[in-house]
Amino acid sequence: MEEFISKINSNFLTEKGSVSAKCASNIALIKYWGKRDVQIPMNPSISFTLNNSYTETVLKFNPKEDEEIALKVFLDGALKEDFAPKIIQFFQRIEKYIPFLKRFEFEIHTHNTFPHSSGIASSASGMGALSLCLVELENQLGGNLKEDEKLKKASFLARLGSGSACRSIYPGLTVWGETENIEGSSDLYAVPYPHEVHENFRNFQDCILLIDEGQKEVSSTVGHGLMEGHPYAAQRFQSAEENLKKLIPILKNGDLEAFGKIVEHEALSLHAMMMTSHPYFILMKPNTLKVIEKIWEFRKNTSLPLYFTLDAGANVHLLYPEFAKEEIALFIMETLKSQYNSGKMVKDFSF
Ligand code: PMV
DSSP states (O other): GGSOOOOSTTTTTOOOOEEEEEEEEEEEEEEOOOOETTTSSSOOOOEEEEEEEEEEEEEEEEEEESSOOEEEETTTTTTOOGHHHHHHHHHHHHHTOOOGTTTTTEEEEEEEEEEETTOOOHHHHHHHHHHHHHHHHHHHHHOOOHHHHHHHHHHHHHHHHHHHGGGGGEEEEEEOOTTTTTTTTOOSSSEOOEEEEEOOOOOOTEEEEOOOOOOOOEEEEEHHTTTTTTTTTHHHHHHHHHHHHHHHHHHHHHHHHHHHHHHHHHHHHHHHHHSSSSOOOOOHHHHHHHHHHHHHHHHHOOOOEEEEEEEEOOOOOEEEEEEHHHHHHHHHHHHHHGGSSSSOOOEEEEE
């Protein structure tokens, strides 16, 4: 971890200014659920980084004298006092690696291109964008991180803010968590997926159905905590590792049916963990199940490659290849849209 400690002398910083960065959210195919120590995952995960759903952050810095962390967070121009504690905790965790954090008072101005509580992880894109701002600032203050070092450090930092955020630093398929199946993989930062990927998975579509726009019932911090002492935890971590291993040849040969089986199994395993923890939760809503049944029926009737995944909530991510997007868009608009109350959706894709 020594490599991530900034070498710049932070004692005489008088500069004031701003840096900015943009970072997209991601959707996991192999899910991270369960962690130990400080943000170390219990199993490796793979995700697609999205394109349209991103956070833009401007980090303003102004030198100061005292030894406190001082920051204010603004979302779309409005001060968000309730956002500050999570970012202060993040700054405390990363201070060792970014020693100038107490030398400035910061204003963090963020904007998300996607709606709040949409099942798109704004913590991933937000922590990712802020981490990219911080490595940018390090270089502006005299650091000399090269482009690849900047991304690696940003991924390392983002992990300490929100685990899955470390995967958002890279576009496309990304892996986080040490596994013998991915050379160069690490528990400390994400790496771009290194193996061959079939063209079926290029510009892969993710249409997110906003089944439930309410506040998250279970925060991911609580959710990860529920895996400690969970009766099926060991089997789940092993199953994620096995699913990841099986996914590698599938991503290479383009077998969409096999891909769907793994991805849906992962989503349902995540929810099964929540249904069987103490306390237990059902995060799907009746309309989540209605949509899932319609997807399965559609697949049976048309043989078209439409699959779903879920995060720790009720919203459904529809996953499908670009070549089938017209027919599937028709099915979404004609059938799926009427299965849930809001009828709202966010269309995105990944390279
Ligand atoms: O990064 P966190 O702590 O918000 O956890 C995210 C967990 C899931 O989104 C449910 C799965 C994943 O791998 O992204």
